[in-house]
Amino acid sequence: QKEVEQDPGPLSVPEGAIVSLNCTYSNSAFQYFMWYRQYSRKGPELLMYTYSSGNKEDGRFTAQVDKSSKYISLFIRDSQPSDSATYLCAISTSSYKLIFGSGTRLLVRP
Amino acid sequence: GAVVSQHPSWVICKSGTSVKIECRSLDFQATTMFWYRQFPKQSLMLMATSNEGSKATYEQGVEKDKFLINHASLTLSTLTVTSAHPEDSSFYICSARDQGVNGYTFGSGTRLTVV
Numbered sequence: 001q002k003e004v005e006q007d008p009g010p011l012s013v014p015e016g017a018i019v020s021l022n023c024t025y026s027n028s029a030f031q032y033f034m035w036y037r038q039y040s041r042k043g044p045e046l047l048m049y050t051y052s053s054g055n056k057e058d059g060r061f062t063a064q065v066d067k068s069s070k071y072i073s074l075f076i077r078d079s080q081p082s083d084s085a086t087y088l089c090a091i092s093t094s095s096y097k098l099i100f101g102s103g104t105r106l107l108v109r110p
Numbered sequence: 111g112a113v114v115s116q117h118p119s120w121v122i123c124k125s126g127t128s129v130k131i132e133c134r135s136l137d138f139q140a141t142t143m144f145w146y147r148q149f150p151k152q153s154l155m156l157m158a159t160s161n162e163g164s165k166a167t168y169e170q171g172v173e174k175d176k177f178l179i180n181h182a183s184l185t186l187s188t189l190t191v192t193s194a195h196p197e198d199s200s201f202y203i204c205s206a207r208d209q210g211v212n213g214y215t216f217g218s219g220t221r222l223t224v225v
Contacts, residue, residue, distance in 0.1 A: 008151075034213060043116070043203050043216035044154070088153060096142060096207060098214060100153045 001026055006089055006101030014109050019076040023089035023101045026070065032092035033065055035074045037085045038103065044088055048074065079108045112138050114206050116217025123194055123224055131189045131220045133204030139184035140206035144214070145177070148201040160187050194224040 006023045013019055021035075032051045036044035048063035050056045056063045064073040072089055089101040113136040123129050133143060142161050146154040158174075160166040160181035168174045176198075178190040187206075191198055205216040 036216075041201070041219065041221065043114075043205075043219045045216070046213045049213045092214075095159075097156060097159065098144070098154075098205075102153045105151075 003027060003099050004089060004091055004101045007104055008102050010105040010107055012107045012109060013079055015079060015081060017079050017108070019074075019079050019083070019106060019108075021074040021076075021087050021089075021104050021106070023072050024070055025072070025091055028067070028070060030091045030093065033063070033072050034090040034092065034098070035061075035063055035072075036088040036090060036100075038088060039085045047087075079106075081108045081110050084108050112206070112215040114140075114204065114215045114217045116204050116220055118220060119218060120221040121223070123222070125195055125224055126193055128190055128192045129194055129222060131191075131202055131204070131222075133187045133189070133206070133217050135185045135206045135215070138206075140187070141184065142207045143181055143187040144205045144207070145179060145187075145189050146203045146205070148203060148219075150201075154203060157189075191222065194222070196224045198222065199224045 004025050035048045037047050038044045050063050053065050053067045060077045062075040084107050086103040086105050088103045090098045115134045117132050145157045148154050156169050157172045158166045158168045158179050160179045162181050162184050166179035181187040201221050203219040205214045207214050
């Protein structure tokens, strides 16, 4: 079993839709959770960082963590074509290494 | 915000030659830097962790003699791919962590093509 599982997609939605991206993880000791956005041939860009269960909101983005279910989500409201990218969930371990999900490719159609 | 500069953004080299990739933290001191490799449509795979002034720690299966990592200062880490072969062709990405930053800042990546 992979430590972090993520549906690779692709996920195609119309402009303005609410997008839901999800990951599950296996180790209940993980505490720090991140979402990155990666455009083609570019390095990942940090979108959200959280370490507790619950919701964290930043503009159109909401990160949700459910530690009891070992489930993390990223919601994008009013999605735009410029949101088309690969979204990677990541978990920071106690040794500060990041474990990435496989990434979900998102396409927002105009 | 924190910025990590990675150069070159792309490089083409002949088999058997060596290539050096630089990763610089521009506005913060990076006590720890990480090097990743990413194949098309796949996630990032951690290759090694480097701490300033000490030897890098390589992940299982990564050849330390092929992928030489140097972290000589708090703002610069380098990855040298030695005796490159076509199977080393990939997208290499560095990231840096600062103790005072919640998160990791990534470079823009280097696309290496070995012909």
